Amino acid sequence: MKTNESTIRRPGRARWMYTGGAGLALALAIGVGFMQPRSAFGVSAADPSATALHPRADGTIVDGSVYGAFDGVGDAADWAFANTGYQGAITKTTESPSNRMETRVVWEFDLASIAQDGRYRASLEFMLRGAPVYPMPDSVIAVYSYAADLYESRNDFSVGPAQLVGLVTLTPFQDPTSFKLDVSQAVRTALQSGARKVGFRFQIDPASTATTSQAFFDALDTDPNTKPLLVLRRLEAILPS
Ligand SMILES: [Ca+2]
Numbered sequence: 001m002k003t004n005e006s007t008i009r010r011p012g013r014a015r016w017m018y019t020g021g022a023g024l025a026l027a028l029a030i031g032v033g034f035m036q037p038r039s040a041f042g043v044s045a046a047d048p049s050a051t052a053l054h055p056r057a058d059g060t061i062v063d064g065s066v067y068g069a070f071d072g073v074g075d076a077a078d079w080a081f082a083n084t085g086y087q088g089a090i091t092k093t094t095e096s097p098s099n100r101m102e103t104r105v106v107w108e109f110d111l112a113s114i115a116q117d118g119r120y121r122a123s124l125e126f127m128l129r130g131a132p133v134y135p136m137p138d139s140v141i142a143v144y145s146y147a148a149d150l151y152e153s154r155n156d157f158s159v160g161p162a163q164l165v166g167l168v169t170l171t172p173f174q175d176p177t178s179f180k181l182d183v184s185q186a187v188r189t190a191l192q193s194g195a196r197k198v199g200f201r202f203q204i205d206p207a208s209t210a211t212t213s214q215a216f217f218d219a220l221d222t223d224p225n226t227k228p229l230l231v232l233r234r235l236e237a238i239l240p241s
């Protein structure tokens with residue numbers, strides 16, 4: 001569930017209007033040049049009871065379009081962005097029957113340094129912005145935890161077992177917005193099972209009936225501070241003794 005949301009206003013930027021046609025998939029993919037790397041968080045630096053983890057592995061995985069059958073199975077990893085350092089198009093479009101596609105973004109965290117007793121409250125903190133596409137309905141992003149292996153691979157597109165940890169909604173042209181999801185249960189399960197790693201997959205809500213949905217991470221491969229943070233706080237530092 002969404003536990004917190006605040007909007008950070010950014011300077012105005014150019015907009016464009018979707019007029020249909022073959023350019024849609026490409027425009028959806030590249031976000032029409034609005035990548036704005038930024039340091040989003042730093043939430044935990046001032047809190048001595050918190051541990052903040054950057055992802056150990058991450059990537060954008062695509063299903064469909066020219067990359068393979070549109071069948072719920074990932075066809076390529078870091079599609080289109082491998083040489084740009086760019087991460088982060090969460091997209092699904094079925095408007096064109098001949099060019100259906102979906103991209104999902106995954107983040108995997110190493111919990112090896114975290115005490116295995118699981119006595120933590122954990123939050124996943126991240127920023128998303130809306131797609132610069134009009135008209136487009138609101139995009140509902142589903143965030144799932146899944147069994148991570150700390151490698152980016154095509155099967156991260158759908159690997160399980162996956163558990164829904166929250167939904168967030170982005171409107172078209174929504175400015176970069178910070179979100180925080182409670183992922184305590186997913187982290188506790190990963191620690192107590194002995195796996196000591198956890199992944200989070202961001203994808204368009206499977207229940208959505210929209211023919212085109214999209215939101216973006218503005219994250220850079222070269223700058224961990226632009227990526228989601230997993231923030232853990234010991235329960236004894238939070239709860240009264
Ligand atoms: Ca496929």
Ligand SMILES: [Ca+2]
Nearest residue numbers: 149151152156
């Ligand atoms: Ca993986």
